[in-house]
Amino acid sequence: MRFAITMLSVVAIASIIGTVVKQSEPYNNYLIQFGQFWFPIFEAFDVYNIYQAFWFLVILLFLVVSTSLCVSRNSPKIIKDIRRFQSALSHNSFKKFKNYYEFSSSHSLNSISEILNKEGFRIKVGKDKDILVAKKGDLQKLGYIFTHLAIIVISIGGILDGNLYFKLQESFGFKKIESRNLKFSEVPGESQLDINNFSYRATLLLKEQEKNDKALLRVKDGYLVQHLPFEIKLDKFHIEHYSTGQPKAFLSDIKIRKDGQEFTETISVNKPFTMDGITIYQSDFQDGGSKLDLTLMDLFNRYQPMSLSSEVYKENSFNSDQKEYVFEFDDFREFNIFQIEKDGKLITQNIGPSVVYKFRNSSGQAVEYQTYQNPIPENEKFFFMSGVREDLQSELKFLRLPADNDLSLQGYQIFLKNIRSEELLKKNINKLADQASSLSSVEAKDNFKKNTQDIFNVYLKSGYSGLANMIEDSVAVENQESVADSYIKIIYFLAETMNQELITNNLVENDFFQDALNAYSDSFFYGDSPFLILNEYQKIYASGMQLTKDPGKIWVYIGSLFLVIGIFCMIYVQEIRLWLIKKSPRKFAVAMASNREHIDFDNYCKQLTEKFKVKE
């Protein structure tokens, strides 16, 4: 018993460890988390898959065996107890019981028996005819057997659904975990499990229109290939949304083909489909290689916009400034649900598709980008947004290009072209110099022109931060602020006059230029990638399904039912033993005892005795 409790505690502690250490992660994560020293020690104890660990299962098995022994040892005694009456005690001995009453009544022993019968007692009248023993609540004792049997049945069901089939074959050396990254067809036979495997929880990831008759079984740091008795094809995966944009349902339309027969089914979360004892669940989804039609726009207008057709999971090489880069498209999200502020209230809204990609240079360094297709509202204006981060741990920093009145990027593209046009710059600086009446001499004018051009060129070359550096280097501290102010004014004025066509064509409003200038300045922090404009797309999903075969489930459920019944019996059925003696024609004595005596029991004894007293 002591040993069993110790083992139970070990199971409890191991279970707690299993909740703290995330289970079944890639082993590399653990190596990073625990370091070189602890990683192999924890691995030796199977901490990463603690619930499947050999020692864990052995302890569970031990507990099942010990519970079984306990039941088999106690059950005969209990059953005997139930069938037999307690021995008839002498008046003198039951007199000492806590619930002992003497009473007078006109009842005969027979009519008292009737009362007891109604109360659910079983009665035996003694040889002397004036002594009566009765008892009730035998179910309470059965509760003990029920609960303990239930635990055994549940455990057996659970063990049945463990990966015994593989474990046995593995221990004889027939099967082996595969850890290389291979296609299903290349996985060697020793890592494939046939359809006779009686229990498993495998996963299957299918792109739309893809099919397979094998699934993946993750084991420790590797996997096995599980053959299925049928072939599954994913026709279509779809997401239904609430009006706020939050997902309402994930559904997969699948076709199951077996022996030339075909079944069409739709599975969704909470609505799985079962065939041949295998239940197919909707478990997750990801992109299945969506097709993307993109325009690449250089943020410094060094080359004309180019078009690019690609797919998620595809790589495209790209040259810029005589350097080689690679686009790696990682994900395409058709819906991005965000909480945004509208009329002073937070509302949940879908802001449309986004592309996630890495932009890798020739030395292998990659920067991650997430670019949204649609302009996103902010303070009654709209911006095209793209986030950038150099490592996956940091937050995305956003570049915000202002949209024009047609909600397109065309205005910004024209702006970009114009401010980088030397000819336009010269023309407008001349105009500015001519207008400035304070510049009387030619020399002063030329000086002004040169300075203005320098300022603008610094901005063009390195944005506001370049100007800030320049001011810091060449202007006295007390004047820096006013100089910066005038520089910004000059740049703003020039940008506006250089882009008169945007205003006259009614393509942008006046407040466009401030945002555009900010955007241009921020572009220096955007990295080398051109800005992606997503023209069109064709979303293709991949649906993650889980395939479960669990013949032990039914036993677990049956066991659970017995567990509840058993607990109920143990707690709420009151076991009572009763002795009654007729001392003289109208005088009785009664005593009651139970293995669980508490307030309710005492009250019941009192009430029962009252019933004996009354003559109906």
Add this chain to the structure above:
Amino acid sequence: MILNILFILCILFSGIYSFINFREFMDVYEIAILVFSVPVFIWLGNFWSSFRKLFLATFVLTILSVYIFQNDLQMQETNFFLKYFLSSQSLIMWMTFFFPLSLASYLYSSFKSNQFSANLGSNFSWIALTSGFTGLMVRWYESYLISLDVGHIPISNLYEVFVLFCLITGAMYLYYEQKSQTKKLGSFVLIIINAAVAFILWYTFAKNADAIQPLVPALQSYWMKIHVPSNFIGYGAFSISAMIAVAYLLRNQSVVKNILPSEYVMEDLMYKSIAVGFIFFTIATILGAIWAAEAWGGYWSWDPKETWALIVWLNYAAWLHLRLVKGLRGDVLAWWSVIGLLITTFAFIGVNLFLSGLHSYGEL
């Protein structure tokens, strides 16, 4: 007698009305739950007569609220009665107002031996229960006013289940209070209810958690209607037991010596609430396993929440084993029950805060 007839009529009316009008929105399991709940409620009223009053008060107030709403959610901003009394938000706020009041009354009665104040404590709790239950009912209705597909039973996120916890714990306490004919434990049990109330207030004002959100796909199941309440009967009962255990452990301290019921009564209540909690917790865990088998593809995944539920279960199984089979009584079990509450609290909130897993509906 009249009360009883009225009670049964109201239940039958609710059941039949729902069946006739909302049948097409329910699947076969939900209809089964509806049909089954009619006799369960009638039984509950029979088992505990005060439940009838609670039910009738909730029934009348809910109907009144629905009547004023006129199927227009905007009414809660414009209508005076809805804005301050009968919308779910204000009803729940009234609950958070009356529970502290109840605790204060119980405390006053304990230290001044004032029977009137003790009665006031119970009555405030009854008012809190009535407004809380009505609040949940109205919230259920309001969720359908947002949109038909958003509508769902309000036990789906941390805010809603905390309200449920307060109500279930409060109701169970009041039952034991009547049964054991002592109001002396109110000062203890109401503390844990008010801790939950404090959380609700913080959660509402700091996190705006009281907004009704649509259900994520994993929660769209009739199982939620039975899994969650039975779990919270378990949690509530364990909490009551732990608070009584605290009182039990303090019984010899001079400060509280005279304000506690007898040792025997406390010991008995401690056992009774753990017993009822254990049964419901067992059922809830089993129902959870069956639901998991349907939603996640396996009845047991060693998900942190599942594992901690198992630990809670083992803990109280051991408690009952010691008491029933070994006949243990007294301080050890009382301490155990207090520690049990710590484990339960971790299983309830700690898992959501510190561990990640499939059960991540109640994140802070």
